[in-house]
Amino acid sequence: MQVLSKASINGLRALLYLAAQERREGYTGIREMADELDISFHFLTKILQELTQKGVLRSYRGPNGGVALARDPGTLYLEELVLMMEGDDFFDTCLLGLPGCGERKPCPVHAFWKETKAALKKEFQTTSLEELGQQIRVGKVRLAD
Amino acid sequence: MQVLSKASINGLRALLYLAAQERREGYTGIREMADELDISFHFLTKILQELTQKGVLRSYRGPNGGVALARDPGTLYLEELVLMMEGDDFFDTCLLGLPGCGERKPCPVHAFWKETKAALKKEFQTTSLEELGQQIRVGKVRLAD
DNA sequence: TTTATTAAAGACAAATGACTCTTAAAACGT
DNA sequence: ACGTTTTAAGAGTCATTTGTCTTTAATAAA
Ligand code: SF4
Ligand code: SF4
Numbered sequence: 005m006q007v008l009s010k011a012s013i014n015g016l017r018a019l020l021y022l023a024a025q026e027r028r029e030g031y032t033g034i035r036e037m038a039d040e041l042d043i044s045f046h047f048l049t050k051i052l053q054e055l056t057q058k059g060v061l062r063s064y065r066g067p068n069g070g071v072a073l074a075r076d077p078g079t080l081y082l083e084e085l086v087l088m089m090e091g092d093d094f095f096d097t098c099l100l101g102l103p104g105c106g107e108r109k110p111c112p113v114h115a116f117w118k119e120t121k122a123a124l125k126k127e128f129q130t131t132s133l134e135e136l137g138q139q140i141r142v143g144k145v146r147l148a149d
Numbered sequence: 150m151q152v153l154s155k156a157s158i159n160g161l162r163a164l165l166y167l168a169a170q171e172r173r174e175g176y177t178g179i180r181e182m183a184d185e186l187d188i189s190f191h192f193l194t195k196i197l198q199e200l201t202q203k204g205v206l207r208s209y210r211g212p213n214g215g216v217a218l219a220r221d222p223g224t225l226y227l228e229e230l231v232l233m234m235e236g237d238d239f240f241d242t243c244l245l246g247l248p249g250c251g252e253r254k255p256c257p258v259h260a261f262w263k264e265t266k267a268a269l270k271k272e273f274q275t276t277s278l279e280e281l282g283q284q285i286r287v288g289k290v291r292l293a294d
Numbered sequence: 295t296t297t298a299t300t301a302a303a304g305a306c307a308a309a310t311g312a313c314t315c316t317t318a319a320a321a322c323g324t
Numbered sequence: 325a326c327g328t329t330t331t332a333a334g335a336g337t338c339a340t341t342t343g344t345c346t347t348t349a350a351t352a353a354a
Binding site for chain 3: 009010011044046047050064065066067068069
């Protein structure tokens, strides 16, 4: 069951890596993140470029350059990030791939799929990078391996 | 959010089409199903071949041939079918793609992803083709469009 | 026995997703 | 100015999924 694309997963992991940093000023090199998270440098670069273009990250070139969160991680909730990376219809899909979900006569699994989507959406709406970054800082969870 | 592959979706829809049939004896042509469900005949054929090999369907060639459910739809629960089509680890994946889910130190979203997976699994375990076929027969839900 | 009908099998092609590489541009230190 | 470090941009490659096509085999009916 793969819910997020590899690109989204790696983008999210990088954002969490940044949110978990102790120090807030300065930039974190993409090379360092790629090594630490075990992602290809070039692949991660491409993913982060898009996040920079979308205003979630700011970047800086040259020595000691890298990327940094462009906004307070307390205001960055998973929902916004996932919609940004996966598309705005992320929470509006049919389990059986039928078009017009929710509006028209439902598919046979509508009843519980609707619940599942709603629960997931709510969680994404109420979970911020700040919150998850904190959990990483105290060492309760992992981002790699 | 695409949880099931196209192949699984179309396989499931075909199984539901069969489970919704009034008459239980005889075979249903793949051509008919492909037309009705708006799936390419050849693509559907390939999908159903695998379901036949796995013992969920039986098939018959020649005039008035086709496929039919090989088992009582009351004993066919979604979980078994999905595991069959998507692989046995379907309900054991990490939202962030980390290996060793559940056993090792969790990822930051473990807490609610675990719940989501469990809820989904339970629904799949308790929903049979018979039950969904009935809903289709009474016209409450749709399989195509 | 011949012909029509249907699924089985497998080769093949197209589309998508997942990366990789090369070159350029920006910033810095000397 | 020059060389080094680092991201930006985009072309290019590889793998997987999705979808198509052709040929064969089984069955029935004429
Ligand atoms: S389950 Fe119902 S609402 Fe959900 S996608 Fe399928 S049709 Fe749409
Ligand atoms: S959330 Fe926790 S348990 Fe679920 S997959 Fe990620 S690591 Fe494994």
